[in-house]
Amino acid sequence: MQDFAMYFELGWQHICDWQGYDHILFVTVLCGTYLLADWRKVLILVTAFTLGHSITLALSALDIVKVNSSLIEFLIPVTIVTTAVINIVKKKRSPATLRISYILALFFGLIHGLGFSNYLKSLLGKSTNITSQLLAFNLGLEFGQVLIVLCILTISFILLNILKIQRREWTLFLSSAIFGIAFIMCIERLALIHFK
Numbered sequence: 217m218q219d220f221a222m223y224f225e226l227g228w229q230h231i232c233d234w235q236g237y238d239h240i241l242f243v244t245v246l247c248g249t250y251l252l253a254d255w256r257k258v259l260i261l262v263t264a265f266t267l268g269h270s271i272t273l274a275l276s277a278l279d280i281v282k283v284n285s286s287l288i289e290f291l292i293p294v295t296i297v298t299t300a301v302i303n304i305v306k307k308k309r310s311p312a313t314l315r316i317s318y319i320l321a322l323f324f325g326l327i328h329g330l331g332f333s334n335y336l337k338s339l340l341g342k343s344t345n346i347t348s349q350l351l352a353f354n355l356g357l358e359f360g361q362v363l364i365v366l367c368i369l370t371i372s373f374i375l376l377n378i379l380k381i382q383r384r385e386w387t388l389f390l391s392s393a394i395f396g397i398a399f400i401m402c403i404e405r406l407a408l409i410h411f412k
Contacts, residue, residue, distance in 0.1 A: 227356020268325020
């Protein structure tokens with residue numbers, strides 16, 4: 217149980233760590249354009265992302281899938297840039313655009329899970345029975361993700377309902393700012409990709 221608590225804490229601290237802010241940026245751009253009233257849609261979106269990163273986190277941590285970590289580190293900001301562009305381009309939400317968002321969240325979750333796995337593998341070392349650690353770490357990631365989403369939705373609520381900022385203006389501001397940060401990350405990480 218002590219190991220479980222430790223890996224749970226490491227999971228939520230990892231996703232909430234400002235030094236590894238790429239995951240925070242992704243969750244922010246993914247959910248930041250929604251309202252508190254959209255909590256069901258956000259829940260489905262976050263669940264799709266969770267499902268994706270849970271699959272690849274497990275497969276990679278169990279050494280079933282091996283990845284080029286420098287390529288994954290480049291693809292993570294690519295997912296952020298792509299999500300930001302979609303937010304900027306789409307003006308209205310329809311059932312079709314929501315379905316596309318869910319599919320992309322699942323797919324992008326697969327990429328982020330591979331990024332999380334590098335950190336988890338470094339923690340596990342040579343351990344062979346990692347099921348409980350993997351579960352605890354994943355639940356910790358989820359807890360951290362929920363904290364980020366709650367913060368984002370609260371900020372959106374304050375800006376839109378109290379300060380009366382237009383929703384489209386908020387979406388454009390948030391998505392454009394995150395696009396700029398992630399685009400710079402893409403350029404920096406592109407130079408670091410090495411193929412074996």
